[in-house]
Amino acid sequence: xxxxxxxxxxxxxxxxxxxxxxxxxxxxxxxxxxxxxxxxxxxxxxxxxxxxxxxxxxxxxxxxxxxxxxxxxxxxxxxxxxxxxxxxxxxxxxxxxxxxxxxxxxxxxxxxxxxxxxxxxxxxx
Numbered sequence: 001x002x003x004x005x006x007x008x009x010x011x012x013x014x015x016x017x018x019x020x021x022x023x024x025x026x027x028x029x030x031x032x033x034x035x036x037x038x039x040x041x042x043x044x045x046x047x048x049x050x051x052x053x054x055x056x057x058x059x060x061x062x063x064x065x066x067x068x069x070x071x072x073x074x075x076x077x078x079x080x081x082x083x084x085x086x087x088x089x090x091x092x093x094x095x096x097x098x099x100x101x102x103x104x105x106x107x108x109x110x111x112x113x114x115x116x117x118x119x120x121x122x123x124x125x
Contacts, residue, residue, distance in 0.1 A: 003066065005030075005086035009038035011064075012057055012089050013114040016042040019056045020049075021091070025103065026112040037086040039106065043097050047077035053091045054080045 009026045021042035030037040044050035070083040078096045082089040
């Protein structure tokens with residue numbers, strides 16, 4: 001499956017936003033590391049919501065034939081990481097997002113705010 005990483009990051013952000021994730025942001029880290037091109041970061045209100053966000057993202061992207069290479073933290077649901085190769089999605093509960101503060105750690109990244117009203121529908125197939 002070939003896709004443009006920026007489009008995948010936008011699609012993931014939109015899915016999370018529609019499922020009521022809070023503070024959804026995209027960090028463009030492509031010029032800072034070879035680890036990935038984008039981080040998508042979102043916050044759930046509790047462990048059940050964090051898991052629901054991860055489940056929804058995985059389900060919706062799989063409908064387009066996009067599957068994570070790995071998932072970490074699902075059982076604890078404090079910080080779930082879904083690795084889509086060039087796009088890594090971080091879904092936190094509130095206190096852990098505050099504690100790890102990825103936006104501060106990756107302060108040199110370009111922050112892309114997600115506008116839930118903007119149509120981010122892409123053909124990534």
